[in-house]
Amino acid sequence: MDRLSSSTVLPDAFQGARDDISMQLGIIWAQIKAPLIVPLLRISVVLCLIMSLMLFFERVYMGIVIVLIKLFGRKPEKRYKWEAIKDDVELGNSAYPMVLVQIPMYNEREVYQLSIGAACGLSWPSDRIIIQVLDDSTDPTIKDLVELECQRWASKGINIKYEIRDNRNGYKAGALKEGMKRSYVKQCDYVAIFDADFQPEPDFLWRTIPFLTHNPQLALVQARWKFVNSDECLMTRIQEMSLDYHFTVEQEVGSSTYAFFGFNGTAGVWRIAALNEAGGWKDRTTVEDMDLAVRASLKGWKFLYLGGVKVKNELPSTLKAYRYQQHRWSCGPANLFRKMVMEIIRNKKVSLWKKVHVIYSFFFIRKIIAHINTFVFYCIVLPATVVVPEVAVPKWGAVYIPSFITLLNAVGTPRSLHLLVFWILFENVMSLHRMKATIIGLLETNRANEWIVTEKLGDALKAKPGLKAPRKPRFRIGERLHLLELAVGAFLLFVGWYDVFFGKNHFFLFLFMQAAAFFIVGFGYVGTFVPNS
Numbered sequence: 001m002d003r004l005s006s007s008t009v010l011p012d013a014f015q016g017a018r019d020d021i022s023m024q025l026g027i028i029w030a031q032i033k034a035p036l037i038v039p040l041l042r043i044s045v046v047l048c049l050i051m052s053l054m055l056f057f058e059r060v061y062m063g064i065v066i067v068l069i070k071l072f073g074r075k076p077e078k079r080y081k082w083e084a085i086k087d088d089v090e091l092g093n094s095a096y097p098m099v100l101v102q103i104p105m106y107n108e109r110e111v112y113q114l115s116i117g118a119a120c121g122l123s124w125p126s127d128r129i130i131i132q133v134l135d136d137s138t139d140p141t142i143k144d145l146v147e148l149e150c151q152r153w154a155s156k157g158i159n160i161k162y163e164i165r166d167n168r169n170g171y172k173a174g175a176l177k178e179g180m181k182r183s184y185v186k187q188c189d190y191v192a193i194f195d196a197d198f199q200p201e202p203d204f205l206w207r208t209i210p211f212l213t214h215n216p217q218l219a220l221v222q223a224r225w226k227f228v229n230s231d232e233c234l235m236t237r238i239q240e241m242s243l244d245y246h247f248t249v250e251q252e253v254g255s256s257t258y259a260f261f262g263f264n265g266t267a268g269v270w271r272i273a274a275l276n277e278a279g280g281w282k283d284r285t286t287v288e289d290m291d292l293a294v295r296a297s298l299k300g301w302k303f304l305y306l307g308g309v310k311v312k313n314e315l316p317s318t319l320k321a322y323r324y325q326q327h328r329w330s331c332g333p334a335n336l337f338r339k340m341v342m343e344i345i346r347n348k349k350v351s352l353w354k355k356v357h358v359i360y361s362f363f364f365i366r367k368i369i370a371h372i373n374t375f376v377f378y379c380i381v382l383p384a385t386v387v388v389p390e391v392a393v394p395k396w397g398a399v400y401i402p403s404f405i406t407l408l409n410a411v412g413t414p415r416s417l418h419l420l421v422f423w424i425l426f427e428n429v430m431s432l433h434r435m436k437a438t439i440i441g442l443l444e445t446n447r448a449n450e451w452i453v454t455e456k457l458g459d460a461l462k463a464k465p466g467l468k469a470p471r472k473p474r475f476r477i478g479e480r481l482h483l484l485e486l487a488v489g490a491f492l493l494f495v496g497w498y499d500v501f502f503g504k505n506h507f508f509l510f511l512f513m514q515a516a517a518f519f520i521v522g523f524g525y526v527g528t529f530v531p532n533s
Contacts, residue, residue, distance in 0.1 A: 033388065033390075034390075037388055038388060038390050038391060041381065041384055041385065041388050041391045042391050044376070044381045044384075045381055045385070045391060045393055045397075048373055048376060048377035048381050048397075049393075049394070049397045051369050051372070051373035051377070052373060052377065052397055052401050052402075053401070054365055054369055055365060055369060055370060055373060055401075055405060056401045056404065056405060058361060058365045058366070059404075059405050059408050060408075062249050062250065062253045063249070063408055063411075065253045065256065065257060066248075066249055066252060066253065069252065069256050074256055076211065076255075076304055076305075076306055076308075079256075079304075080211055080214070080215045080218065080304060081211075081214040081215055082210050082211055082214060083210060083214060084206070084210060085097075085206075085209070085210055085213065093125040093127055093128055094128075096124070096125050096128045097128070097189040097190060097209060097212075097213060098128050098129075098130075098187050098188045098189050098190075099124060099128060099129045099130070099188060099189070099190050099191070099192060099205060099209065099269075100129075100130050100132060100185055100188040100190070100191040100192070100272075101119050101122065101129065101130065101131045101132065101191070101192045101193075101194065102132050102134060102176060102179055102191055102192070102193050102194070103115050103116065103119055103131070103132070103133050103134065103193075103194050103195075103196060104134040104136070104172050104175045104176055104179075104193075104195065104196070105133065105134065105135055105136065105137065105146065105195075105196035106135075106136045106137055106138075106168075106196075106453045107137045107138060107139050107142050107453070108137070108142070108146075108196040108197070108456060109139075109142050109145070110456055110457055111196050111197045111314065111456045112142070112145065112146050112149060112196060113149055114197065114199050115194055115195070115196045115197060115198055115199065116131075116133060116146075116149050116150065116153065116160075117153075117199075118194070118198070118199035118200055119131050119194060119200070120153045120156075120158045120160065121202050122200060122202060122204060122205055123202040123203055123205065123206060124205045124206075126157065126158070126159065127159070129159065129205075130159050130160075130161060130184060130185075130188065131153070131158060131159065131160040131161065132160075132161045132163060132179050132182070132185075133146065133150050133160065133161065133162050133163065134163050134175040134176065134178070134179045135147070135162065135163065135164050136164070136165070136168050136171075136175050138168075143164070146162070147162050150162040161182070161184070163178070163179055163182065165178055169283070170281075170283030170288075171283065171286075171451045172265075172288060172451075173281040173282060173283040173288035174281075174283050176193070176281045176288075177280055177281040177283075180272075180275075180280065180281070185272075188272055189271070189272060189273075190209060190212055190269050190270065190271055190272060191269070191270050191272055191275065192204070192205065192208075192268070192269045192270075193265070193266055193267075193268060193269075193270070194266055194267060194311070195265065195266040195313070196456065197313050197314040197456045198266050198267055198311050198312070198313045199228075199311065199312040199313070200223075200267070200311045200312075201310075201311070204223070204309065204311065205269075207306070207308075207309050208221045208223065208269045208306065208309060209221075209269065211304055211306075212269060212271055215304075217301070217302050218271065218301070218302050218303070218304055219270065219271050219274030219275070219278075219296050219301035219302065219303060220263055220268055220269070220270050220271070220274070220293070220296070220301070220303040220304070221268060221269045221303075221304050221305075221306060222251065222255075222261070222263060222264060222267065222268040222303065222304070222305045222306065223267040223268065223306055223309040223310065223311050224247045224251075224267075224305075224306070224307050224308075224309065224310045224311070225243065225247065225264070225267060225310070225311060225313050226310035226311060226312050226313070227239075227240050227243070227312075227313065227314070227315050228312050228313065228314055229314050229315055229317060229457075230315060232315075232317045232528060233317060233526075233527055233528055234419070234422060234426075234526070235317065235319070235322065235426070235526050235527040235528075236315045236317050236527075237416055237419055238419065238422060238423050238426050238427070239315045239316075239322070240315065240413055240416065241409065241410065241412065241413045241416050241419070241423050242409070242423075242427070243315075244412030244413040245408075245409045245410075245411070245412035245413075246412075247305075247307065247412070248307065248411065248412040249408075249411070249412065250366070251264075251305045251307075252305055252307060254303075254305070254357075254362070255303060255304055255305035257357070258353070258354050258357045258358075259302035259303055259304070260293075260297045260302075260303055260354065260357065260358065260362070261293070261303055261305060261362075262287075262289070262290045262293050262294075262333075262362070263289040263290065263292060263293040263303075264289065265287075265288070265289030265290075266289075266311075266313070267311040267313070271301075274296050274299070274301045275292065275296070277296070277299055277301075278292055278295040278296035278298075278299055278301070279292075279295055280292075282295075284339065285332045285335045285336045285339065285441075285448075285449070286328045286331060286332035286335070286448075286449060286450070286451050287328070287329070287332030287333055287335075287336055290332065290333060290336055291336055291340075294336070294340055294344070294358065297350065297354075297358070298343070298344065298347045298349060298350060299349060300349045300350065314456050314457070316454050316455065316456075317457060317527055317528040318455060318457075318527045318528050318529070319521070319524055319526050319527040320455070321454050321455040322527065323433055324452040324454060325454045326430060326433055326434055326437070327433065327437040327447075327450065328437075328450070328451065328452070330367075330371055330433075330434040330435075330437035330438050330441070331437035331438065331440050331441035331447070331448060331450070332441060333363065333367035333368075333441070334367060334368055334437075334438045334439075334440075334441030334442045335441035335442070335444055335448050335449075336363075336441075337363040337364070337367060337368065337441075337442075338441070338442055338444060341359060341363070344358055344359055345359070367438070368438055368442070371431055371434040371435045371437075371438045372435050372438060374427065374428060374431035374434075374435075375428070375431035375432050375434075375435045376435070378402070378428050378431075378514075379428055379431070379432065379488055379492070379514065380491075381393075382398060383491070383492055383495040383507075383511060384495070386495050386498060386499045386503055386507055386511070387495060387498050389503075406420060406423075406424060407420075409423075410423075421513075425513060425514055425516075425517035426517060426521075426526075428514060428517065429485060429514075429517050429518050429521045430521075432484060432485060432488060436484075457528070480523060480524035481522065481523065481524065482521065482522045482523075482524065483522070484522075485518045485519075485521050485522035486518070486519065486522035486523070488518050489515045489516075489517075489518030489519040489522055490515075492511050492512075492514050492515035492518060493511070493512070493515040493519075495511055496508040496511030496512045496515060499511060
């Protein structure tokens with residue numbers, strides 16, 4: 001057979017350009033763009049616009065509910081009975097319910113004294129409260145320090161128990177479950193849970209327990225978090241904005257409408273009977289708190305959020321700690337959704353509307369769609385339309401809806417309105433990490449149950465008299481470089497320059513800023529730097 005000439009295989013246009021690589025790439029792009037890229041991008045735009053509308057209507061709905069709550073003054077005291085627990089001469093202190101306070105911790109050198117001290121300082125009849133420190137520390141030195149701290153408080157007459165175990169099975173859920181097995185717990189009616197960096201005010205129990213004693217349908221009373229280090233760096237200010245919206249809007253709406261919301265894992269009080277009826281603590285996901293809340297809700301129990309009761313705690317201020325926390329918070333809910341969706345659908349104890357709220361609003365929109373759409377739409381699809389001008393995104397989808405959602409998010413933290421641009425850019429960067437974690441959870445891959453305790457710094461970085469400033473930490477490629485963020489940053493930078501030379505809508509202004517944000521995070525130059533020991 002005669003050898004085929006190159007002209008019979010390649011189009012004529014290729015023959016004249018085979019020595020010019022850039023021109024050949026341009027021709028290849030033109031060949032695949034119309035039949036492949038344009039249709040795929042159009043489908044992606046439609047899907048992203050649908051997800052954006054879902055997020056938009058969810059935010060509008062929650063905004064309307066919050067306005068109605070404020071207008072009609074639907075305070076917790078009006079929706080549920082609340083009366084201060086009164087002294088009884090005949091019964092004495094036995095008129096007060098028995099309260100267990102659990103403090104799970106793991107190698108918490110910097111904050112263990114704060115949490116134990118705050119728990120021991122809770123105002124409640126001394127013979128009606130038990131402080132239980134669940135220490136899973138693997139560092140012998142820290143373990144000894146925690147035990148000594150417990151002994152110090154015990155010598156002051158505090159009923160405090162120091163509990164350890166010989167393994168870390170189940171991580172936090174395993175520790176809490178093990179703590180509930182102790183014989184002295186059987187006499188307790190309620191359990192308050194505080195992570196190692198949480199510092200409740202002395203009147204915490206006086207303000208929460210009465211709701212549980214006077215309203216037998218309530219299983220959980222959740223307090224709000226108050227951040228002691230929100231001004232430490234820009235990253236903590238941005239976290240404060242996101243979490244304030246979560247507490248001010250999401251938790252309040254869930255509490256006021258369906259008496260359901262996700263337990264935050266700390267700064268809350270559970271009715272032990274409800275906790276046991278729901279099946280107790282399970283370690284099948286990294287969100288054991290949310291798992292318990294959903295199971296208790298399916299048993300018909302109600303939850304109450306108290307925005308006026310605030311518990312001080314610490315935000316992760318290093319990028320490494322924040323990324324681990326966000327992986328757990330994004331992967332866990334998606335994995336729990338996968339495990340429980342059919343159980344929720346088949347449940348016969350709760351109403352259809354509550355099922356819709358839990359499946360659609362609580363899980364699907366907030367835990368899955370929000371993470372996926374934020375990254376795919378604003379960091380991939382929208383920039384891609386710059387190099388594929390045949391695909392247009394309507395202005396309402398590209399500008400108006402994102403702007404409205406952003407402004408709604410700012411209501412929780414008015415003092416940070418001037419940081420909105422930084423919040424948008426940083427949240428878009430973190431959406432890559434969250435989307436990846438969400439997919440891991442949905443597919444239940446190897447990292448689905450990865451549990452790494454969020455590092456707390458406490459007072460470790462506060463300047464102390466007579467000490468020299470710490471040396472700048474040495475650059476470690478493995479710890480500081482995040483390749484996915486750098487790759488997305490490079491993509492956005494390329495598209496930005498393409499828009500400068502060939503575009504017409506000045507989209508490059510956003511692209512360059514977003515690319516810079518991805519590079520800053522990609523090189524690890526965000527958050528607090530901890531000196532090497």
